[in-house]
């Protein structure tokens with residue numbers, strides 16, 4: 001449940017060890033509703049003297065024969081509103097309850113100093129559908145109080161002057177909602193709040209380690225799924241679906257669980273994704289994020305959505321620009337900018353890209369930031385506009401069109417690349433991965449591996465059995481990335497950039513084997 005600490009700034013555990021029991025007063029017209037508290041761990045904590053829970057019947061503070069607690073709304077409207085005078089009498093009473101003094105600590109041993117003890121922290125909590133959201137952070141804050149008074153309304157709620165009056169008289173008042181749905185009264189909300197708060201007090205929860213773990217794991221992610229024996233249950237066999245968990249390899253298990261936490265959060269709680277702290281994400285987290293449609297570039301304030309999709313006609317200008325910007329990064333340093341520009345003008349021109357887009361033998365994939373990349377205040381000038389293209393890949397299949405021609409710009413296949421037959425023992429098709437380029441600002445954010453996986457997947461669908469690429473001999477970073485994706489070095493080739501001969505490493509992968 002660490003995700004509930006959504007700010008990442010875990011509040012200090014309550015200082016209850018230095019104070020007395022937490023005094024809880026609940027005022028309600030349905031005292032029996034709160035009886036379940038006696039059964040749960042709260043009941044045991046009550047018995048152990050860690051909590052002092054008192055439930056009061058609001059009608060005890062009425063004075064009329066009918067014990068009236070409600071009246072019609074002033075200004076008209078449906079329903080009834082709870083009377084401020086009855087609530088005032090009840091709350092004056094419980095907020096004046098004597099609280100046991102904190103046990104004398106070493107510094108406060110002198111009677112003179114005991115007289116200057118700080119006033120106890122008394123908090124009035126009013127559940128209401130229009131309150132601030134009650135979160136784990138609220139629970140952590142309220143767990144530090146000495147007394148919590150819960151005012152459970154019914155009907156349309158409590159006359160608004162009650163909250164106003166106590167706040168104005170110096171009482172700490174919180175109007176809180178447990179979520180965006182409508183209850184019939186505050187009682188169920190108070191059960192929820194008390195359970196969330198009480199378990200944070202030392203000694204209330206059986207296992208204090210679980211609380212320590214909550215505030216230190218994760219970066220605001222949902223929990224990964226958990227399992228226990230039997231390993232196979234009703235046809236669901238963890239040996240088949242979750243082999244990593246049975247591997248005994250704790251590093252791999254941790255990584256796998258973290259990946260599951262990321263994809264769960266992306267699918268179930270996209271609202272939490274944008275609130276993740278990139279500083280608390282490692283490279284593996286970033287890769288998992290990107291596989292799930294988010295990217296957290298180093299130095300970004302928070303993750304942003306990422307879409308990996310087929311390139312469209314409308315992308316051409318931006319795509320050509322991206323290609324021209326990223327190609328030089330992959331070139332050896334001895335090439336002049338004129339040589340690189342000459343190469344780009346021919347091989348990565350808008351015309352060439354347009355030809356590829358129109359050619360069914362070419363799959364052009366782009367990575368887009370639909371919301372752009374907002375500028376973190378401390379890193380100016382790195383922002384990107386909504387819809388920015390930040391990466392692309394091209395798979396060019398080696399097949400002839402009706403006129404007997406190969407696709408434009410397909411490099412000659414090096415002799416070191418063999419073309420295995422297809423899974424059915426026939427066919428066999430080569431394609432060049434030409435190539436995976438990512439905007440330098442988004443390096444190491446997991447986009448390249450995602451584009452690469454997409455390209456391999458597309459190649460598999462096209463029936464490709466030999467997906468090959470040439471990448472500069474000196475570009476170790478790129479070779480490592482391709483190796484990670486399953487490519488193996490099979491040889492070298494020479495490659496001309498603007499008339500200059502460069503040495504490339506040739507790597508190959510069979511998409512039919514990779515994509516099971």
Ligand code: JDH
Nearest residue numbers: 127128129153154177178179181183184185186189
């Ligand atoms: C306290 C009375 C019932 C129901 C008016 C509000 C349309 C007003 N998360 C939470 N949901 N509900 C409560 C809660 C409900 C309470 C009381 C807490 C006291 N009621 C009540 C409906 C309205 N309604 C929603 N609008 C969309 C008008 C009161 C709660 C908490 N915590």
